[in-house]
Amino acid sequence: MTILITGGAGYIGSHMVHELADRGELPIVIDDFSSGFEWAIPSGVSVFVEDIGDQRRVAHLIAKYGISEIIHFAGSVVVPESVAEPLRYYRNNTANTRSLLEIAIRSGVRRFILSSTAAVYGNPPANPVPEETPVAPLSPYGSSKFMAETMLRDAARAHGLRYVILRYFNVAGADPALRTGQATREATHLIKVAAETAVGLREKMQVFGTDYPTPDGTCIRDYIHVSDLVNAHYHALSYLRGGGESLTLNCGYGRGFSVLQVIEAMRRESGNDFPVELAARRPGDPAEIVASAERMRNLLAWRPQWDDLSLIVRHALAWERKLLAQGNATQRLATTALHPNSGDPPPRTVWVSRPRSSRVFRASQDASGTSKQA
Numbered sequence: 001m002t003i004l005i006t007g008g009a010g011y012i013g014s015h016m017v018h019e020l021a022d023r024g025e026l027p028i029v030i031d032d033f034s035s036g037f038e039w040a041i042p043s044g045v046s047v048f049v050e051d052i053g054d055q056r057r058v059a060h061l062i063a064k065y066g067i068s069e070i071i072h073f074a075g076s077v078v079v080p081e082s083v084a085e086p087l088r089y090y091r092n093n094t095a096n097t098r099s100l101l102e103i104a105i106r107s108g109v110r111r112f113i114l115s116s117t118a119a120v121y122g123n124p125p126a127n128p129v130p131e132e133t134p135v136a137p138l139s140p141y142g143s144s145k146f147m148a149e150t151m152l153r154d155a156a157r158a159h160g161l162r163y164v165i166l167r168y169f170n171v172a173g174a175d176p177a178l179r180t181g182q183a184t185r186e187a188t189h190l191i192k193v194a195a196e197t198a199v200g201l202r203e204k205m206q207v208f209g210t211d212y213p214t215p216d217g218t219c220i221r222d223y224i225h226v227s228d229l230v231n232a233h234y235h236a237l238s239y240l241r242g243g244g245e246s247l248t249l250n251c252g253y254g255r256g257f258s259v260l261q262v263i264e265a266m267r268r269e270s271g272n273d274f275p276v277e278l279a280a281r282r283p284g285d286p287a288e289i290v291a292s293a294e295r296m297r298n299l300l301a302w303r304p305q306w307d308d309l310s311l312i313v314r315h316a317l318a319w320e321r322k323l324l325a326q327g328n329a330t331q332r333l334a335t336t337a338l339h340p341n342s343g344d345p346p347p348r349t350v351w352v353s354r355p356r357s358s359r360v361f362r363a364s365q366d367a368s369g370t371s372k373q374a
C-alpha cells in the first residue's frame with residue numbers, strides 16, 4: 001500500500017520517509033522544495049515536485065498510486081515569519097490543507113495524519129499541558145495550524161475519514177545514522193542554533209529572556225527526538241489501520257529543559273564553551289510548555305527510545321558537523337533549492353558529496369499530467 005507523504009523532503013518528513021522505507025512500506029513524496037532538500041529522501045523513493053495546493057496534480061497522483069493514507073507534513077513553520085507574513089501562512093498551512101483534504105475525501109483516502117503543534121496552546125494556564133486545554137495560539141502560525149485541525153475534524157466527521165492529529169512540542173536531533181537531519185535556513189530552533197554555534201557557523205547565540213518565572217529565569221520546553229516523533233507517526237498509522245477512532249495527541253516526553261540547560265548540554269557535548277549573549281524576551285514566548293504525554297503512550301503503545309537531552313544534542317551536533325564536513329552543502333543547497341512556481345528556470349539542485357539516487361519527478365517536465373522521471 002503506497003502512502004503519500006507531503007513535505008517529505010523537509011526535516012521531519014524526511015525522517016518519516018526513512019522510517020517507512022526501513023519498515024518496508026512504500027512512501028511517495030510530494031514536496032515543492034521550498035524548504036526541503038532532494039538529498040534528504042532515501043534512494044528509490046519517488047518525489048513529485050509539486051505544490052500541495054495544486055488539486056489537479058495531487059488528485060492525479062492519489063489516483064495513480066491508489067493512495068488511501070496521507071501523512072501531511074508540508075507547511076510553513078517559522079513563527080516570527082508568520083507574524084510578518086500571516087497571509088502566506090494561512091495560505092500554505094490552512095488553505096492548502098483544505099485543498100488537500102477536499103481532494104483526499106473526493107479520492108477515497110481513508111486515513112490522514114496531520115502535523116500540528118504545541119503552538120496551538122499559546123501560553124497554557126498549567127503544565128504539563130493535556131490535550132483538552134483550550135487552545136489560544138499566540139501567532140498566525142499556531143492559528144493556521146489550529147484551523148487545519150478544525151477542518152480535518154469537521155470533514156472527517158462528515159465524510160468518514162479517520163485521522164490522528166499530532167501536536168509536536170519541540171522537535172530536535174537527527175537520524176542516529178545521520179542519513180538526514182535538520183537543514184532549515186535561518187533556523188530559530190534552539191538546539192539547531194546551539195549546534196550551529198558549537199561548530200562555529202555562528203559567532204555567538206542569544207538567550208531571549210532571563211526573567212521568566214522558571215528556576216533559572218529562561219524558558220522551559222519539552223524537546224522530543226525526531227526519530228521518536230516519526231516512530232509515533234508509525235504507531236498512529238498502525239492504530240488507524242487497526243480501526244482506531246480519530247484522535248488528537250500531544251507529542252513530547254512530558255518533561256522540560258530550560259534554555260540554559262540546553263546550552264550547557266551543547267557546550268558539554270561539543271567541548272566548545274561558545275559565547276552566549278543574554279537578550280530581552282521575545283514577544284509571544286510562553287515561559288513554559290511541557291506536554292502531558294500520557295495519552296499517546298497509552299493509546300498508541302508508543303515507547304520512546306531517545307528520551308535523553310544529551311543524546312538529542314549529540315545527534316544534532318553530529319549532523320551539524322556532517323553538514324560542515326561536506327563543505328557547507330546545506331548553504332549551497334539552500335540557495336539552489338527549487339521553486340517550481342517562481343517562473344524562473346529551475347536551477348539544478350546538487351548534493352556535493354553524494355550522488356542523487358531518489359527518483360525525482362518535476363511538473364515542468366510533465367505538461368501532460370503523466371510524470372516522467374527526471
Ligand SMILES: NC(=O)c1ccc[n+]([C@@H]2O[C@H](COP(=O)([O-])OP(=O)(O)OC[C@H]3O[C@@H](n4cnc5c(N)ncnc54)[C@H](O)[C@@H]3O)[C@@H](O)[C@H]2O)c1
Nearest residue numbers: 007009010011012031032033034035036051052074075171
Ligand atoms: N520543527 C518543529 O519543531 C515543528 C514543531 C511543530 C510542528 N511542526 C510541523 O511539522 C511539519 C514539518 O515541519 P519541519 O520542521 O519538517 O519543516 P520543513 O520546513 O523542514 O519541512 C516542510 C516541508 O514541506 C515542504 N512544503 C512546504 N510547503 C509546501 C507546499 N505548498 N507544497 C509542497 N511542499 C511544501 C517544504 O519544502 C519542506 O520540505 C510542519 O507542518 C510543521 O508545522 C514542526
